[in-house]
Amino acid sequence: MNRRISNIYLVFTIINFIALGFGANLKAQNNDNIIDVSQFSSYKLLWDNDVMMQTDYYYTQGLGMEIILPALEKNPLNFLFFKPKGFQSVYGLSIHQETYTPTIIKVQEVLIGDRPYAGALYAKSFIRSSNYEKKLFINNEFDFGFIGPNSLAGITQYKFHVLSDNHLPLGWANEIKQVPVFNYNLTVNKGLITDEFHEVQALSRIRVGTMYDDLSLGLTYRVGLMNSTYQSAGENIYLFKKFQAYFTFGPQVKFVGYNATMQGSPFVTDSDQYVILPHQVERIVFSVKSGITLMYKNVGASFHLNWQSPEFNGGLNHTYHSFIFFYNF
DSSP: OOOHHHHHHHHHHHHHHHHHOOOOOOOOOOEEEEEOTTOOOOEEEEEEEEEGGGGOOEEEEEEEEEEOEEEEEEEGGGSSOOOOOTTTEEEEEEEEEEEEEEEEEEEESSOOTSOOOOEEEEEEEEEEEEEEEEEEEEEEEEEEEEESSGGOOOHHHHHHHHTTTTTOOOOOOSSSOOOEEEEEEEEEEEEEEESSSSEEEEEEEEEEEESSSEEEEEEEEEEEEOOTTTTTTTTTOSOOOSSEEEEEEEEEEEEEEHHHHHOOOSSSTTTSSOOGGGBBOOOOEEEEEEEEEEEEEEEEEEEEEEOOOOOOOTTEEEEEEEEEEEEEO
16 A cells, blocks of 8 residues: 555656656747747646645545646647637646545544535646636546545544544544546636736636536636736736736635536446435535735745535535645746
8 A cells, every 4th residue: 555655756757857858948928918938837736625724525625737838739639628819828747636525534434414424536627818808717527537445534534633643533434436537627707807916706616527526616716916817818917917826706606517526427336335326416516715815936835725515415615725836937
């Protein structure tokens, strides 16, 4: 098992070296508010957890690494996406591990009526595009990987709890069995109010595949010193401001069709596996995200708090934090 943990962290390390070895400098030009982001490169480290809320359940941890490189314009997976004319685009890859547990992890038994254990490990290929004149941002994503024991989420959580001298998670033998992940996600963001210090954006997102099937609608409000989302393909690019600092607030409503991290494979019915049944799924889920982003030249970080209403009958509200460190080349 230790060897398998080493392998997953080796993948994360390789992504680091790719980002550091092939990063290019941003060549931005201001020509009637059209910014050339074609040479933009960045590296991001992502960490989600609920430790600050003093809880340890539901979506309890997420790890991720992301790179954006001009060379990824030639990524063969890009044929899956549409690139609208007149839009500036950046191209990237990322890898993610997600960990889900019930409210009590100190017991080995299945907790009927609670969330099942689940782990996901998947890669993401994406194109992010924006148009300043139309005040539009489009994010195309394709996820591929798996849910189940090979995600190593249970082993990772166990090791973290050993290192932090915390109580050990004992129920991972009951986790959701192997599910292949193939998911297409499309986000469209439309600017309603945009000026130098404020942005109000309408957001819609649809996810279709073996992991998530849902539709989200919401609003995002940004205020502070910042670049326009529609000048920079949604990235924190060093354009005109050496220092950026802004606050983000965004409520959303999600209409849920299927969630494999709770329900298991949409194609296999396994009576020996504990899952959330269709009639137990909450079909409408509300969430609120708020946080702050700070950036000086090419280095920055974001911190957000994420609140979510129950995902299944009898479930609890849940809050977790997200931390993103980013470095632009």
